Amino acid sequence: MVYYVKNGKLPESRHTFEKKDELRREELVGEESFEGAYSLLYHLYEPTNSTGYRIVKLKEEKYADAPHVHRHLRTGMLKRDGNLINGRKTILMNSRVKVQVLIPENSTDDFYRNALHEILIFVHNGSGKFTCPMGSIKFSKGDYIYVPKGIAFRMEYTEDAYFLFLLSLDTLKIPPRYLNSYGQLKEGTPYYTRDIRPPEFFPPEKKSGKYVMHVEFDTYYVVQEFEKSPLDVEGWDGYLFPFAISTDAMAPIVGKLHMPPPIHETMSSKSMMVATFLPRKFDFHPRSIPISYYHNNVDVDEFLFYSSGNFMSRKGIQPGSVTLHVRGLTHGPQPGATENAIGKEGTDEVAVMIETYDPLLLTETGAGIDQEGYMKSWYA
Numbered sequence: 001m002v003y004y005v006k007n008g009k010l011p012e013s014r015h016t017f018e019k020k021d022e023l024r025r026e027e028l029v030g031e032e033s034f035e036g037a038y039s040l041l042y043h044l045y046e047p048t049n050s051t052g053y054r055i056v057k058l059k060e061e062k063y064a065d066a067p068h069v070h071r072h073l074r075t076g077m078l079k080r081d082g083n084l085i086n087g088r089k090t091i092l093m094n095s096r097v098k099v100q101v102l103i104p105e106n107s108t109d110d111f112y113r114n115a116l117h118e119i120l121i122f123v124h125n126g127s128g129k130f131t132c133p134m135g136s137i138k139f140s141k142g143d144y145i146y147v148p149k150g151i152a153f154r155m156e157y158t159e160d161a162y163f164l165f166l167l168s169l170d171t172l173k174i175p176p177r178y179l180n181s182y183g184q185l186k187e188g189t190p191y192y193t194r195d196i197r198p199p200e201f202f203p204p205e206k207k208s209g210k211y212v213m214h215v216e217f218d219t220y221y222v223v224q225e226f227e228k229s230p231l232d233v234e235g236w237d238g239y240l241f242p243f244a245i246s247t248d249a250m251a252p253i254v255g256k257l258h259m260p261p262p263i264h265e266t267m268s269s270k271s272m273m274v275a276t277f278l279p280r281k282f283d284f285h286p287r288s289i290p291i292s293y294y295h296n297n298v299d300v301d302e303f304l305f306y307s308s309g310n311f312m313s314r315k316g317i318q319p320g321s322v323t324l325h326v327r328g329l330t331h332g333p334q335p336g337a338t339e340n341a342i343g344k345e346g347t348d349e350v351a352v353m354i355e356t357y358d359p360l361l362l363t364e365t366g367a368g369i370d371q372e373g374y375m376k377s378w379y380a
């Protein structure tokens with residue numbers, strides 16, 4: 001839920017019509033049954049009127065037969081493959097969260113909708129356009145795109161496109177502590193309401209053709225075909241819609257002493273917290289140690305996707321690297337990193353962190369890009 005947006009042509013009151021011979025087909029897209037955030041979409045055509053459907057089983061995503069220890073996964077080793085529908089690779093998962101990487105080889109005009117998961121896409125490389133029935137959002141490197149569950153969309157992108165997909169069974173929200181009682185982002189938060197980019201509305205498509213929508217239910221797709229474009233919305237309003245935020249627009253919070261990850265929180269669900277490490281000045285105590293201390297977070301696993309900049313606390317980390325630091329095993333700076341950090345004034349890093357409350361486990365795909373011996377990288 002963000003704020004109220006209204007676009008295009010709408011009847012004066014909800015659930016009414018203007019002209020009987022020009023009926024619009026009203027669709028409510030909402031969370032928590034009819035109680036949560038929702039939007040009302042006015043289609044030219046009936047959104048249920050598909051010409052057919054088929055079930056396509058998806059390749060099973062298997063957990064690796066591997067212990068739950070610290071890992072370094074090199075997503076850059078994954079080959080360009082497929083597209084939004086068939087190219088996403090799950091590298092880590094649990095019953096509520098999936099971490100996927102999409103390094104697409106091609107694009108498709110087909111629509112994708114996830115029936116179960118909210119999606120937070122991070123654009124690691126490339127640029128393009130996200131399109132859904134509510135409008136389109138131009139994106140570029142360093143953007144997040146939030147997609148509420150149940151929203152159909154497609155993506156066009158440049159040849160160097162490279163995305164991180166975070167999927168959450170539980171609703172992703174702007175942290176409630178960031179919002180005032182009106183739903184406005186408060187002063188002092190890392191981003192402001194103005195930084196949120198809702199879809200830019202475009203007139204409804206009236207042409208006929210063959211339109212395909214792949215609706216994902218984890219282990220299979222329901223593939224629906226339509227003669228009329230799903231982009232047939234004449235107007236919509238409400239509080240539930242996809243949006244983008246640029247990490248360039250975000251303002252990191254810094255302090256006299258080292259700030260823990262929750263200070264960099266971006267969005268969260270009941271099953272995970274997403275935080276963003278941004279280019280920032282380091283702590284200003286004259287004897288501050290500007291990188292993290294050793295920590296043993298007993299209730300979370302800690303995932304980091306390194307996007308750009310100089311990652312000074314870890315050796316061997318490249319853009320596209322993922323580290324997983326698990327509960328129960330202390331982690332922190334590698335030998336020499338603390339000494340090297342002292343006196344440094346800032347960082348240019350951009351990294352996406354998630355903390356999951358259930359263990360985040362390696363998949364077979366993740367095991368294929370795992371750096372052997374990462375656990376020993378702390379040995380002097």
Ligand SMILES: [Fe+2]
Nearest residue numbers: 295302325331
């Ligand atoms: Fe950590």
